[in-house]
Amino acid sequence: MGSPSGLSLSDFNLGLLEFLQSSPTAFHAAGEIRSRLLAAGFIGLDEADNWQLEPGKSYVITRNDSSVIAFTYGFNSLIKNGISILGAHTDSPCLKIKPRPELNRRGYSQLGVEVYGGALLAPWFDRDLSIAGRVSYRNQQNTIASVLVDFKDPIAFIPSLAIHLDREANNSRSINPQKDIVPVLLQTDDAGLSPDFKTLLKQQMDVKYPELTSAAILDYEMNLYDTQAPALVGLQKQFIASARLDNLLSCYVGLSAILSADHQESALFIATDHEEVGSTSCCGAKGPMLQQFLERLIPDPQERARCIDRSVMISADNAHGVHPNFMDKHDENHGPILNKGPVIKINANQRYATTSDTSGLFRSLCELEQIPVQVFVARTDMGCGSTIGPVVSSEVGVKTVDVGVPTFAMHSIREIAGDKDAWHLYRIARRFFSGTLKIN
Numbered sequence: 001m002g003s004p005s006g007l008s009l010s011d012f013n014l015g016l017l018e019f020l021q022s023s024p025t026a027f028h029a030a031g032e033i034r035s036r037l038l039a040a041g042f043i044g045l046d047e048a049d050n051w052q053l054e055p056g057k058s059y060v061i062t063r064n065d066s067s068v069i070a071f072t073y074g075f076n077s078l079i080k081n082g083i084s085i086l087g088a089h090t091d092s093p094c095l096k097i098k099p100r101p102e103l104n105r106r107g108y109s110q111l112g113v114e115v116y117g118g119a120l121l122a123p124w125f126d127r128d129l130s131i132a133g134r135v136s137y138r139n140q141q142n143t144i145a146s147v148l149v150d151f152k153d154p155i156a157f158i159p160s161l162a163i164h165l166d167r168e169a170n171n172s173r174s175i176n177p178q179k180d181i182v183p184v185l186l187q188t189d190d191a192g193l194s195p196d197f198k199t200l201l202k203q204q205m206d207v208k209y210p211e212l213t214s215a216a217i218l219d220y221e222m223n224l225y226d227t228q229a230p231a232l233v234g235l236q237k238q239f240i241a242s243a244r245l246d247n248l249l250s251c252y253v254g255l256s257a258i259l260s261a262d263h264q265e266s267a268l269f270i271a272t273d274h275e276e277v278g279s280t281s282c283c284g285a286k287g288p289m290l291q292q293f294l295e296r297l298i299p300d301p302q303e304r305a306r307c308i309d310r311s312v313m314i315s316a317d318n319a320h321g322v323h324p325n326f327m328d329k330h331d332e333n334h335g336p337i338l339n340k341g342p343v344i345k346i347n348a349n350q351r352y353a354t355t356s357d358t359s360g361l362f363r364s365l366c367e368l369e370q371i372p373v374q375v376f377v378a379r380t381d382m383g384c385g386s387t388i389g390p391v392v393s394s395e396v397g398v399k400t401v402d403v404g405v406p407t408f409a410m411h412s413i414r415e416i417a418g419d420k421d422a423w424h425l426y427r428i429a430r431r432f433f434s435g436t437l438k439i440n
Contacts, residue, residue, distance in 0.1 A: 006260050006430055012423045013232065013240065019252045020230040020242045024132040025223060026066040026090040026273045027148050029248055033068045033090075033255050033271060034060055040259050042070060051296055056263045061293070065134060065146065066090055066273035067283035069293055070258050074266035076435070079303055082310030083266045084433050085398060086257065087388050088250035088317065089275035089285070092243070093117035093411045094223040095124065095181065097131065097197065104194040109185045111156065111197065113224065117276030121175045123413045124224075128154035129183060133222035135201050137212060144218065149204050154227045156183040183224060226413050238339060238419050245407060245415040247275070249422050250316035257429035265435030275317075275388055285388035291396055305397075312361060312439060313400045314432060315353060315389030316425065318417070319343035319376045321406030334377040336406035339418030341372035342425045345387075345402040353389035357439050358401035365431050371424045374406065399439060 007015070023029035037060040038044055045051060045061045053059060058072040067090065074081070098112040115121070132150040139145045158181050163169050175181065188194065198217045205212060230242035240249075254269040261267040274284035281287055298304040322335030336343045344359050345352040366373040378384035393400040405421035 006427065007256060007423070009420065009423045012256065012426060013419060015256070016240070016249065016252050016422060017230045017232075017242070019255075020244060020248055023244065023248055024130070024150060024225040025094075025134075025148075026092075027134045027221070028132060028150065029090045029244075029251060030062055030066045030068045030271065030273075031148060033070070033251065034062055036255060036259070037070050047292075053297060058258075058263075063289050064273060064281075064283035065148075067289060068269075068271045069289065070255070070269040071293070071297075072258060072261045072263060072267045072433075074264050074435075076265055078266055078298060078307045080310065081265060081435060081438070082307050082312070083268050084435060085268045085270065085311060085313035086254045086429055086432070087269075087285070087313055087315050087392055088254050088271045089247045089273065089279075089388055090251060090271045091117070091273050091276050092246060092248070093119035093276050094225065095119070095183075097133075097220070097222040097224070099219070101197050102194045103182065104188070107188050109188055109194040110182045111185060112182060115177050115181075116223065118411055120409070120412045121177065121181060123409075124181060125158050125160040127157065127413060128227045129156040129158070129224045130154055130227045131156065131222050131224055133220060135205065135220045135222075136218045137205075137209075138216045138218060140211065147205060147208070149201060149220075149222070151204060152227075156185050156224060158183050228414065232419055233416075240417045240419055240422070241414055243413055243415070245417050246318045246410050247316070249318065249405060249417060250425075253316060253422055253426045253429055256426050257433055260430050261433040265433065267433040272388060279388060279391050285391040286395065290392065294396070308397050310438070311398050312358060312432075313389070313392060313398045314362065314429065315387050315392065315400050315402045316429075317387040317389075317402070317404045318407040318410060318415075319345055319404035320410060321408055321418075323408060329379070329382070331377055331379050334375055336374040336376050338406050338408070338416075339420045340406070341366070341374050342403050342421060342428065343374045343376045343406055345376045345404060347378065347384055350390055351384050351386040352402035353387075353393040353400035354402045355399065358399050361437055361439055362401045362403060362428070364437050365428045368436065369424075369427045369431055371428060376406075 042058040042060045095113040101112040103110040233241045258269040272285045274281045279285040322330045389402040408416035
């Protein structure tokens with residue numbers, strides 16, 4: 001599964017851009033990951049079935065259509081060697097469509113939205129937006145099924161208020177998420193008419209499901225996204241610009257690395273949903289998905305505890321690159337630079353799960369691959385974000401290092417990363433999955 005030398009920088013970045021373009025939502029990202037794993041020979045598992053897992057084979061499971069575990073079962077002992085785990089998350093901050101979203105104001109048909117996660121709202125204005133997500137419906141067998149929907153075309157926008165109507169816009173404009181970011185869909189002749197959103201969804205589903213009525217659509221989880229394609233940008237194409245780099249970039253790193261893993265050592269890639277809102281769900285990092293998988297893999301509690309003690313997880317989630325216009329927002333000795341290597345994230349208050357042992361392991365992996373490594377520590381007078389690292393480490397008990405690639409504009413509708421950093425992290429992940437290094 002994958003060539004011994006791995007992917008080249010150009011091939012990796014091309015695949016990353018394609019993956020980002022194909023993944024406008026967490027559902028689409030998880031579906032894309034699963035499809036690529038199945039195409040590479042991974043065996044799909046259903047959590048409702050009885051499992052008989054065998055060394056030398058690779059498996060993939062999904063939960064809620066938005067979280068994924070990919071596992072390569074190595075020939076070497078799980079008890080003696082443990083599992084090399086890489087974790088990421090599939091969700092990103094966005095604007096989600098409300099259950100009853102239809103609005104009509106002065107003949108402009110609009111959709112009510114709710115902010116998901118800690119979105120940077122200002123960049124959402126004046127963008128060409130589309131809508132994607134999951135639709136649940138009642139099928140002809142009278143059971144509940146679901147399908148992924150993507151409008152793809154730019155069908156909505158959120159217009160800015162002209163500066164002539166708010167002369168202080170560049171000084172003190174604030175954004176009210178209830179009334180200022182309501183997208184416009186179309187203009188109608190009759191101010192009293194707006195298209196029913198479920199009818200719009202049905203029209204998108206008609207090609208595959210012509211027999212459905214609007215009444216068959218039970219509910220949906222849909223969000224807006226920017227239709228501008230991911231791209232290499234800058235005078236010398238040294239940067240990657242895209243929506244959802246946080247954290248689909250890390251998802252692609254984990255996917256690519258486990259596709260390259262051999263079957264000598266056991267390797268596991270997990271990408272969970274709902275990290276941006278606390279990970280508290282059946283498919284989030286605080287949920288039981290990973291723990292239940294390990295229980296089914298190693299039913300005996302003592303043997304499982306021994307395996308976990310010998311396991312390590314890399315929690316991969318983007319880091320804040322030092323901004324050249326706002327350098328004072330970083331600690332002067334801990335400002336990661338784009339394209340200068342992946343970042344180890346450290347926090348005294350356990351917002352990150354890194355320890356000196358796990359940091360030492362990651363540094364050693366970087367040395368073996370001859371890749372530079374950086375460190376991020378937030379300013380002491382400022383807070384910092386968190387990741388799935390502390391969550392999984394505390395729930396499962398696995399030793400963890402929090403890392404990521406340095407990024408500009410995190411949680412914006414368009415983020416920026418270096419063109420080399422993701423590829424460097426992929427090479428480190430491949431080395432990690434090979435079981436080259438362990439912690440005693």
